[in-house]
Amino acid sequence: xxxxxxxxxxxxxNYGAIAAVKGIDLSLNTGELVCLIGANGAGKTTTLGAIxxxxxxxxxxxxxxxxxxxxxxxxQRVRAGIALVPEGRGIFTRLTVEENLRxxxxxxxxxxxxxxxxxxxxxxxxxxxxxxxxxxxxxxxxQQMLAIARALLSRPKLLLLDExxxxxxxxxxxxxxxxxxxxxxxGVTVLLVEQNAxxxxxxxxxxxxxxxxxxxxxxxxxxxxxxxxxxxxxxGG
Ligand code: ATP
Numbered sequence: 001x002x003x004x005x006x007x008x009x010x011x012x013x014n015y016g017a018i019a020a021v022k023g024i025d026l027s028l029n030t031g032e033l034v035c036l037i038g039a040n041g042a043g044k045t046t047t048l049g050a051i052x053x054x055x056x057x058x059x060x061x062x063x064x065x066x067x068x069x070x071x072x073x074x075x076q077r078v079r080a081g082i083a084l085v086p087e088g089r090g091i092f093t094r095l096t097v098e099e100n101l102r103x104x105x106x107x108x109x110x111x112x113x114x115x116x117x118x119x120x121x122x123x124x125x126x127x128x129x130x131x132x133x134x135x136x137x138x139x140x141x142x143q144q145m146l147a148i149a150r151a152l153l154s155r156p157k158l159l160l161l162d163e164x165x166x167x168x169x170x171x172x173x174x175x176x177x178x179x180x181x182x183x184x185x186x187g188v189t190v191l192l193v194e195q196n197a198x199x200x201x202x203x204x205x206x207x208x209x210x211x212x213x214x215x216x217x218x219x220x221x222x223x224x225x226x227x228x229x230x231x232x233x234x235x236g237g
Contacts, residue, residue: 003066005030005189006051006158010060013043013050020046022213023060028158033180033190035200035221037234038210044193045087047210048160051191052084053077064158079107081157087166087193089147093136097127100135100146104153113153120149123179141172148179152188159183162193177203197234201225209234 004027013021021043028034036044049055051062053074062069069077092100101120105113121128124145130138135146144164151159161180165173177199184190194200201207201221209217209230217224224230 002029004028004063005032005065006191007063008047008051008060009063011047011050011057011062012059013046013055014058015046019058020213021050024210024213024215026208026215026218028189028191030157030189031184031187032206033184033192033204035192035194035204035207036210037194037197037200037207039233040195041212042210043213044210045162046213048084048086048162048191048193051077051158052082052160054084075107078154081155082160083151083154083156083158084160085147085151085162085164087162089143091135091143091147091150093134095135096132097135097138097146098131100150101127101131101153104150107154116153116155120152123152123182124149141168141176144168144172144176145179148176148183152183156188158189158191160191160193163195164192165194165196165199173199197230198225201230 006028008024008026010023010025011021012023024047036047038044046055050057053072057070064080092103101117126142127145127149138146164176180190192200192204201224204221206219207221207224208215217230
């Protein structure tokens with residue numbers, strides 16, 4: 001059996017006395033696109049924080065490329081290839097598009113940054129048109145594209161996306177999902193958190209369903225899409 005790229009065992013995360021993630025197992029193989037769905041407050045964002053290292057574990061273990069990363073600081077996880085695109089995107093609103101993109105490469109020490117920047121501007125032509133624009137004045141969809149492009153500039157092996165479709169028009173969502181598919185084709189492993197369960201399950205190979213801090217179902221995207229419990233809870237019956 002091959003070692004998973006990412007492997008969570010019995011992971012728990014608390015906010016003070018509140019248990020937000022209550023012992024979850026989750027794993028991703030290299031090259032997979034996996035989604036994490038569930039209602040508001042189920043613990044999806046918290047799980048991503050535990051993987052990215054922005055939230056400490058209250059219990060359990062996380063292995064990445066076969067190594068324990070439980071106590072590795074967030075910036076070292078970025079260097080190891082884990083990139084998070086947070087909910088709300090987290091772009092630098094007063095910097096230009098290009099300055100934001102350059103920030104994405106801050107942890108790199110190689111000399112291919114200029115060519116990667118060029119690649120991002122080809123992947124997202126809208127960002128090329130607007131590379132001198134102040135990021136805070138971009139549309140929501142453009143800001144989401146910028147956040148993804150910036151994360152890709154860290155040359156991740158694992159891309160964590162938190163609700164990329166949030167608040168965006170269907171056409172823009174389609175464009176963003178096309179890019180995510182392209183990124184996956186290039187060998188990046190993707191963990192996608194989505195409120196839009198239908199879209200996520202159609203798009204991902206496998207999915208996990210979270211409820212109140214626990215994984216309650218897991219399986220192939222098409223199997224989960226057909227599952228009565230998933231349909232009743234997340235797909236309007
Ligand atoms: P959403 O889709 O609404 O973001 P989610 O599944 O991502 O939901 P989380 O944001 O991970 O859920 O939240 C899980 C639980 O932890 C919720 O009950 C939430 O209220 C709680 N929580 C999240 N952040 C904090 C915080 N900073 N302090 C205290 N409780 C928190």
